[in-house]
Amino acid sequence: MSGATGPGAVEHVDVAIVGAGFAGIGTAIRLAREGGRSFALLERGERVGGTWRDNTYPGAACDIPSHLYSFSFLPHARWSRTFATGDEIQAYLEDAVENEGLAPHTRLRTDVTDASWDETAGCWRLILATARGVAHLSADALVLACGRLSEPALPDVPGIDTFPGAHFHSARWDHSVPLEGARVAIVGTGASAVQLLPHVAERAGAVTLFQRSAAWVLPRDERPYTAAEQALFAKDPGEIARLRSDLFWRGEELFAARSGDASARAALQRRALAHLESQVADPQLRDILTPDYEIGCKRAVFSSTYFPALTRPHVTVEPTALARIDGRTLTAASGRTVEADVVVFATGFASTRQPYADRVHGVGGESLAAHWATGMTSFASTLVHGFPNLFVVNGPNGGLGHNSAVYMIEAQIDFILDLLDADGVAHVPAEAEAAYTAELDAASAETVWLQGGCRSWYIDDRSARLTLLWPGFAHEFRARLERALHELPLPLPLPQKDRTPI
């Protein structure tokens, strides 16, 4: 039952979804198509889209082929190329909201400042900051679809306040800043830096890349889809499903190199080194660009334009971190200095400590952040002990280093819908969460993420546990969640309410 029942009454929905990126929109589409449940899609931003709304830097694109990095239940015949650009993905998500009739359920500029479990009423109580002031909403179930890479992480560089030029994070790109002829410093060598650097180098007068550690780069096997292919996909959607399946299973093969299988890792590493050798002739630069950790330990990236850009005469790789700033002078940890007009921080995001966790309070008022004080834990990567009917998508060990995040999201949505269908309050005993956590720790032990000799955003530095990634094949995640359904205790009864279907 949706809507307020009288003056001053708090509006109630069956399901409140926080975040309108891939995870939130996907959940909302499935709820809308199933019908029978009221829901609200709450989004703090001005637009939907999540990652693809936030990341507008030049060259933003996905690293997973688009026919796989999209919903299986919403195939798109007109992807223009293997890896669609950010704009195209953003348009796909906005069209999804429009075409699936989600607009009436979607509340933009609505920031969930607190979500607390009301033990007496058996529901979640949300406090919302909206353009029209503070509002309240209650919900039987709460889906946290807040993303994993939503909060930019900025390094604390001494002297940043003295820098007279523009400086911004790659996910908050300032398009008003002209780059033509400018001296641009780029900090970081993750996926964003690798994508944006070649585009910045096209326009800038000089580029300096501050590299704390080199990235493993694999060739980007990319091309536009021809008109014939796009028309075929439109006429025969079965072709999209077949291509998606091919892409998925080929992607799965890449887990072998992460699993601890030395020969698979060596083979992938050889491929990446051959790519470097074919694109960089200068042995000194090649040396600088050769990582000192195992491939996959940090997210490997796909680019065929990054290395060539680094060989251009106006591009310099500084193989140490940015240490301090004094006016326009940037000093590296090596002591070398460079003058810059613009600084781009491609320095990643809060990952192991999600800011949303401070705002969610479960049984006894415990915050999710307190529950996760030594790192994120869960049962089935979705449920948390002490947080009834709370579902975290893309949360603890729900990410992937080798295949499509959208596949993982869909597996979680299926799991959540199965639990919602039980029409009760899903809850998980502490022992089940501990057992699942131990199971994942054991599965992680031999993987490259713990054995690969790097510090990555996948690992929680408080516990040295792998908390971001699922340490297995993606298809094993789906199978594990299917099994998890049978391991849960019976749901508690929902409190009696007017359950008239909408």
Place this chain on the structure above:
Amino acid sequence: MTAVVLVPGLSGRPERDFWFLAPMLARTHQVETVSFADPAEPSDPDALLARIGEAVARSGETPILVGYGLGAPAAVSYAALHPLDVTGLVLVAGWLTPSLALEHYAKVWRRLASKAPFALPEVIAGYLYSADGFATVREPETGAHTDGLLEWALHLDVSEHAALVQCPTLVIGCANDQVVSTHQSKLLFGAIPDARYTELRSGHAVVDERPAELLHLITGFTADPARYAPGTIVEEARP
């Protein structure tokens, strides 16, 4: 840990056929492999079944046999003759009786091996791989042992043994298999009482073309062999 024994195909070599499956299954299973590649061994059925028996004996617990190509009918024979030593069968790109396609393949192989060995890899790849799978082509295994295995394959008819198999069985056919034909996998499915069937979009060289999907099917079966009732035709997964 569930034990599995991997039985290779016409290559005779587990490291050739199970380069992906063996290490990935070993994450969650006790894996033993069978080699048919010892040149000192005569390639006669008894010797090959003895190799399977040795691997079964090495397994800590009664294993599930995974047979690929030639290894599939070999595993069927072994399971029929030693019903207490096998808890399940996975038969990948196998056959019930040698087909005309297999005879043709053997003829082409022999003629190339004797008259034009330089052309063998390319021509054989055209039989082993589907038109959509050429990106995954690897050199075929050649040598004295492969000629012997091919001879044995042509006489390996398990139509009597198949009906005697008592354990749960998963039959995996390859939709574009030009070496043994999909129909032969369907016949295994028909003949083995407790069998379920599924198909992959691949040529005969499914271990190269779709290794991860094959892993998914095998681990789904080893986790719960009775998940699908006997006689079920399991739809392709839609990721």
